[in-house]
Amino acid sequence: MSLVINHNLMAMNANRNLGSAYNSLGVSTRRLSSGLRVGTAADDAAGLAIRELMRADVKTLNQGIRNANDAISMIQTADGALGVIDEKLIRMKELATQAATGTYNSDQRLIIDSEYQAMASEITRIANATDFNGIHLLNGNLSGANSAHNGNGLTSTGPVKVHFGSGNDSAEDYYYVSINTSTASALGVGLAANNSISTQALAQASLDKLNNAIISKDKIRANLGALQNRLENTITNLSVQAENVQASESRISDVDVATEMTEFTKNQILTQAAVAMLGQANGMPRMAMQLIGG
Incomplete structure (x- = not known):
C-alpha cells in the first residue's frame, strides 16, 4: 500500500470494520436486554411471522x-338449582304418599295439597329465577327442543354456544350447552299441569307423575354432569396445547443467553480493537509529512 496524503485507506478500512462490529454489538445488547432473539422483522422475517401466529394461538x-x-360455572349454577328442585320433588312425593292413604279426611288432604302446590310453585320460581350472568338457565330459554342456537342478534337465543378453539370449526372449536325446562308444568306436577293430591285417587295418580318428574330432572342433571366432564377434559387439552405452542414460540423468539453473551463478548473485543486501530491509522499521514519535511 502506497503512502499517500489524499486518502487514508487504512483509516477507512478500520472505520468500516468498527461500524460493522459496533452494529453487531448493538444487536447483541438489544437481544440481551429484551430477552428476544427476534426483536424486529430484520432479525428473522420468517421467524417473526411464525412467532406472531403462535402468540395469537396462545x-x-x-x-x-x-x-x-x-361454562363450567354456569353448569354448576344450574345443577345447584336442580338439586334444590330435587328436594322439592322428594317432599312432594312424600306428601302424595301421605295423601294417598285412607286415614286422612278431605280437610286434611286439602291442607296437604296446599303444601304440595306451594312446593310446585317454588319449583317454578326457582326455574324462572336461576340465571348466570343474566342468562336464565332453567326456564326453557336454553332448551334445544324447539329452537337452535342463533347468535345473529345482540342477545343470542337457544342453547349456549361455548367457544374455546382458535378457529370456527363446529367439530373442533365449540359445542352447545342445552338445558331443558325445569318448571313444575314442564315436569308435569302442580296446578299448572292439572296435578293435585286433594283426593285419594288424585294422590295415587300423582305418584307416577312425580316419578316421571324426578326422572326428567335427573336426565337434565346427568346431561349437565356429562357436559361438565367434557368441558374439564377440554380444558386439560387446551392447557397442553397452549403450553406446547408457547414452548415452540419461545424457541423461535427468545434469545439463547449463553450463545448471545458469547457474541456480545466477541463484538465488544472487535469494537475495542477497531477503535484502537482507527486511532493508529489516523496517525499514518504524519509519516508523509516527515518525508516532506526531510
Missing part, C-alpha cells in the same frame, strides 16, 4: 380455557 387458547371455565 392468547386464543388461554381465552378458550377461560370460556370453558365460565
Whole structure:
C-alpha cells in the first residue's frame, strides 16, 4: 500500500470494520436486554411471522380455557338449582304418599295439597329465577327442543354456544350447552299441569307423575354432569396445547443467553480493537509529512 496524503485507506478500512462490529454489538445488547432473539422483522422475517401466529394461538387458547371455565360455572349454577328442585320433588312425593292413604279426611288432604302446590310453585320460581350472568338457565330459554342456537342478534337465543378453539370449526372449536325446562308444568306436577293430591285417587295418580318428574330432572342433571366432564377434559387439552405452542414460540423468539453473551463478548473485543486501530491509522499521514519535511 502506497503512502499517500489524499486518502487514508487504512483509516477507512478500520472505520468500516468498527461500524460493522459496533452494529453487531448493538444487536447483541438489544437481544440481551429484551430477552428476544427476534426483536424486529430484520432479525428473522420468517421467524417473526411464525412467532406472531403462535402468540395469537396462545392468547386464543388461554381465552378458550377461560370460556370453558365460565361454562363450567354456569353448569354448576344450574345443577345447584336442580338439586334444590330435587328436594322439592322428594317432599312432594312424600306428601302424595301421605295423601294417598285412607286415614286422612278431605280437610286434611286439602291442607296437604296446599303444601304440595306451594312446593310446585317454588319449583317454578326457582326455574324462572336461576340465571348466570343474566342468562336464565332453567326456564326453557336454553332448551334445544324447539329452537337452535342463533347468535345473529345482540342477545343470542337457544342453547349456549361455548367457544374455546382458535378457529370456527363446529367439530373442533365449540359445542352447545342445552338445558331443558325445569318448571313444575314442564315436569308435569302442580296446578299448572292439572296435578293435585286433594283426593285419594288424585294422590295415587300423582305418584307416577312425580316419578316421571324426578326422572326428567335427573336426565337434565346427568346431561349437565356429562357436559361438565367434557368441558374439564377440554380444558386439560387446551392447557397442553397452549403450553406446547408457547414452548415452540419461545424457541423461535427468545434469545439463547449463553450463545448471545458469547457474541456480545466477541463484538465488544472487535469494537475495542477497531477503535484502537482507527486511532493508529489516523496517525499514518504524519509519516508523509516527515518525508516532506526531510
